[in-house]
Amino acid sequence: MRDAHGLLEEEPLLAEIDCFDGSNQQKKPEGFISNLKYLIVGILFGIVFIKAEIVSWFRIQEMFRFDSFHMYGVIGSAVLVGLISVQLIKRFRLKTLDGENVSIPDKTFDKGQIYGGLLFGVGWAITGACPGPLFAQIGGGFLAVIVTLLSAIAGTWTYGALRSKLPH
Amino acid sequence: MEIIELIRKPWPWYIAGPLIGFTVPTLLLLGNKSFGISSALRHICAAVVPANISFFKYDWRKGAWNLFFVAGITVGGFVGTFWLGNPDAIVVAPATQKALSALGVTDFSGLMPSDLFAVTNIFTLKGLIFLVFGGFLVGFGTRYAGGCTSGHAIMGLSNLQWPSLVATVSFMIGGFACTHLILPYLLEIVK
Numbered sequence A: 001m002r003d004a005h006g007l008l009e010e011e012p013l014l015a016e017i018d019c020f021d022g023s024n025q026q027k028k029p030e031g032f033i034s035n036l037k038y039l040i041v042g043i044l045f046g047i048v049f050i051k052a053e054i055v056s057w058f059r060i061q062e063m064f065r066f067d068s069f070h071m072y073g074v075i076g077s078a079v080l081v082g083l084i085s086v087q088l089i090k091r092f093r094l095k096t097l098d099g100e101n102v103s104i105p106d107k108t109f110d111k112g113q114i115y116g117g118l119l120f121g122v123g124w125a126i127t128g129a130c131p132g133p134l135f136a137q138i139g140g141g142f143l144a145v146i147v148t149l150l151s152a153i154a155g156t157w158t159y160g161a162l163r164s165k166l167p168h
Numbered sequence B: 001m002e003i004i005e006l007i008r009k010p011w012p013w014y015i016a017g018p019l020i021g022f023t024v025p026t027l028l029l030l031g032n033k034s035f036g037i038s039s040a041l042r043h044i045c046a047a048v049v050p051a052n053i054s055f056f057k058y059d060w061r062k063g064a065w066n067l068f069f070v071a072g073i074t075v076g077g078f079v080g081t082f083w084l085g086n087p088d089a090i091v092v093a094p095a096t097q098k099a100l101s102a103l104g105v106t107d108f109s110g111l112m113p114s115d116l117f118a119v120t121n122i123f124t125l126k127g128l129i130f131l132v133f134g135g136f137l138v139g140f141g142t143r144y145a146g147g148c149t150s151g152h153a154i155m156g157l158s159n160l161q162w163p164s165l166v167a168t169v170s171f172m173i174g175g176f177a178c179t180h181l182i183l184p185y186l187l188e189i190v191k
Helices: A012-019 A032-051 A058-063 A070-091 A112-127 A131-138 A145-165 B002-008 B013-031 B038-046 B060-082 B094-102 B125-145 B149-158 B162-189
Strands: none
Touching: A032 A131, A032 B013, A032 B060, A058 A070, A058 A112, A058 B094, A058 B162, A070 B013, A070 B038, A070 B149, A112 A145, A112 B125, A112 B149, A112 B162, A131 A145, A131 B125, A131 B149, A145 B125, B002 B013, B013 B038, B013 B149, B038 B060, B038 B125
16 A cells, blocks of 8 residues: 555655655745755855865865875865754754754664665766766766766666665 | 955865855754755656656655755856866876876866766767766665765764764775776776
């Protein structure tokens, strides 16, 4: 039997695991105008990606060859800032713009983090990009990356199709 | 116009990293959103080609914010490149440049080597490997892992989630293995 979302009874748990990435914990739905603020954050984010050369295939190669500290510095300091800010939000019980309590779902362990993680890592070294940089590269004029993005969407789709057959 | 010139130069990690880190609290406080990007790929599938697959049968509209976000990243890529672009060639670490030259890469002027990522490569073996195959692994792997460097390495670790550490370590192992064991072979066959 499928539930209201079209999910089979035994599927919900798997769906939940994945829903936590990029999750929207806000209760109030947002319309077009309200969503524009995420577009603006994205624009600033894309600028940082390009200016710090995070989108560069060469920087990723340097990272995997241990020839430069740059990417480690970026990721490390990003995590540090993220960590401190999450702690501050929790400590001071800061609320969202809408007045809600900030809620971050926990990530449950899943073997996909290992198998999928390894596969993504291989793809990351080949393309020099993780999903975010793909969008920035396209905006930056590397139109061939449109093919990469379409392939990534195809990869996601294939995962969805094969999901119940893969170890989790 | 000194400030613009300064902005045009490549930004160091201690500027870029914290700015990226700030995305975490920004998205949380703006609307209780968990920073993550690969989920956008799932929303696109759910919106465009759900094909009666369970994984894509959910209310993707709740993830609409994510689609606005990646659209913004695309615009930001444009702004960063064409309005705030670096007039100088990228400076690649000598050891990396040497290693890649030996493998056949010749164009070190831009962010991406045109040897591999030029539009003219699209219907060639190079395109098949570095665009299609690579892209496919990124899309398949990130969803199988439930996140990418944004969702796991940055958001997940910021929230002290150990599964995200597992994922991040796996990303790095996969990347190292590919760079040192697989990439030389791939670059050889497309020479």
